[in-house]
Amino acid sequence: MNLSPTLAGHALARASLDACVKCGICETRCPVMAATPLFPGPKFVGPQAERFRQGLSVDRSLDYCSGCGTCTLVCPQGVKIAELNAQARAVMKAHHMPLRDRLLGRTVLMGKVMSPVAPLANAVLRLGPVRALADSVVGVARQAPLPVASVQSLGRWLAQRGRSRANGTEVSGPDDQTGCEPDAVGRESGAAKRGQVVFFHGCAGAYFEVETSIKAIEVLEYLGFEVLVPAQGCCGLAQQSNGLFKAASKSVLKLSRALRSAGPDLTIVSASGSCTGMLKHEARQIMGVDDPELADVSYRVRDIMEFLAELDAQGELPHSFQPVDATVPYHAPCQLKGQAMGLPALEVLSLIPGLTVTESGQACCGMAGTYGLKKEKYAIAQKVGAPVFEVFRQAGASLGLCDTETCRWQLRQGTAMRIEHPVALVHQAYGLGTCLATD
């Protein structure tokens, strides 16, 4: 692959490089540079090396960039550092893409294969020898956190719920071992007082983190929205971050069509913080996909906590929250922060009486999509994550919060705590049955 500077996204990012004044602020914040001497840092591999690339690959150290995007956020001059890095990485890997990176890009495939046989698949993935084989042959670190497939996919839950609604019985909500009795009225109302929204579940939300999707849908329905869930595929984020731009572009365009098929002008809501970022930012700014359908979806999509915060700003979010007497640590994932909308989860959770949320204040947990799964990056990713793990452990709670799936896997492994999406606490506080934080 030869990324010509005329490619829309690349031209934009490249145009920003002359704005670099070499202040080094990006270097003070790059979490990978702080964790390993192998990585020369954002200024070096970004605006500096880009001058020499002319569409070619000039340095391999670039591969250590995790793509967390922190550098772009902190650069006062608006240099698109992380975007330049991602584009250059795609060129670098074009001719020798590791099998592992192709596989890690195939999130739907993984989910489809694992979900029906979840107990078996999960058990197999726990087997030492299997992981050792994956480690040496494929290059997925043997200690890396891999997802636990859910027995019930979101599709099955929705179908089952549809059937039981048709014959007048309500299925139970998320499968909570600790389960509180749901006491909120109107959860089954179906009477959508506020119109329709489209739910974008993402691959993980369909197969691995199904509970989060269910809770998000139930919160939306409780608020009076009719939730449409059109058949949808993968956004291609994992392909993008592994440099597979062609496949990723195909995925994201197909997804855009699917999400638009539910109806024009509807708000699209997602509980998958990183996939939302792909639609809003990465697909356009990194891959330079210039397509009216994507632009439309990108404009309409909202992270679930962003959506709730917007409702609140308009005075339309009921504050009928039950107290949650707990202190809970929260980490805002890099891919969420990259959307530059601030931290809506903190704003919404601040409305829940009794609840104290401590923010990690760290740039990245180290996972950065699939970076932390890779054998040669695993140790770095753990080191990047260590300060986040530390904040979580110090909070002295059993529950922690984080908006994206792979980061939750990383935090679960790093802290041995229960890690949930912030919407789970909203679900609990609205009395919808979840009972997570009680201490």
Added chain:
Amino acid sequence: MSEVVVIGAGLGGLMAACELAGAGLPVRLISQGEGSLSLSNGTVDLLGYAPDLVWDPLSRINQIAPPHPYQVIGSDNVRRAVAALTSHLPDGYLVGQASQNQLVPTALGAWRPTALLPASLAPPQPKDQSRWLIVGFDRVKDFYPKLVAANLSRTKIPGGGRVTAIPVRIDLPDNPGLPGGDVSAMTVARAFDQPDFAAAVGRQLAQAAGQAEADAIGVPAVLGTAGHDAWRQVSQAAGRPVFEIGLVPPSPPGFRLNQLLLARARQLGVRLATGARVTGFQANQGRIVQLTTDAAGHGQTYEPTAVVYFPGGFESGAIAMDSTYNLAETLFDLPLAGLAPVSQLISPSYSPNQTIFQVGVQTDKAMRPLTDGGEPVYTNLYAGGGLLAGAIRWTEQSGEGIVLGSAMAAVRGLLDGIGQDLEPKLAAAHGRRTQLSSSHPGQTPNWTDGAP
């Protein structure tokens, strides 16, 4: 009450945000990137030259020749602002006084005036015949102990005499985080975050200072990335006063200060939106009613009660010149003062005193930008810091004073403007020294700080 939006996360924006949140207002802080704090050495320069060396900055502020931002800001706001800044930082973090400048050595071995500074950067009072060891560390760039020592030794100090500065280079202990070759000051500073490393270097310093019979030790400013813990560990092991000498940007002491103020803003409940540039606004009846950012996807809109605008100056793109030499303020298109034909603004000689840096915005006492007719452009827009007209801040060493003073004036103007008598609350907030819960291990120091 709806929120106040502060634009810009430099020293000005951070201070204003902390003050307003401390007074109990809901505050959102939007910034395209970080401000210039981590490029600085964390010193608080109020007025260093006017044009001769100034010893009593606070009393000189009101006498400065017009046009100058200090004329609207006034020394009272600067004094209050310095007190407020101190209150947002750990006890003893800053030393010095607003009323009196002191001299500190630079990385070129010159003496420069500043009013307050991080305790780690404060050398002992220089005396005739003081013996100072000036230590270079291997791999730390842009710090040449021989140059520093030679210049310090040949410069007369106030009150007469000279210090005797003795240069020495030492090799830092092996450390996995510290590779050979080209490393940045921040990478070295991270190694000092490890107590063992800091203590080991402290012992090396003790030995070198013993041999040189030195009574104080100056080192490049790489002693840790968080607070003053590393500096204290090094000093303790060295057994004598150790002081840091500021480096070229990005500088660890500026980074530490930035971290502390960001943590303070979080603690006070300021809502941070980083990485978003405010690109549009709407006004109605002379008030800003809406702001729009370039956030990914659909942008974000905010409906603030008031806007506090501290976007910096030319350096951050808040004022820009186009290809036809037209100068403009880039967000609100505010009227600029100090305009002149380009040949008068930019001198072809390489000099930091380019008149163009005096171009900026003029305000009333409440820091509201003014039209050419002298009326506030928007009644709820307050601005300051690097945006202000009339000063070349690095030449007169007045950068932090103008930023802090204008932030204080803007906060007070805003509280007046929204008709809330919140000043008593503000004063109370300064008195209440809350303990910062350590939500940033490895980054936020213990919230009580003092000299070793």
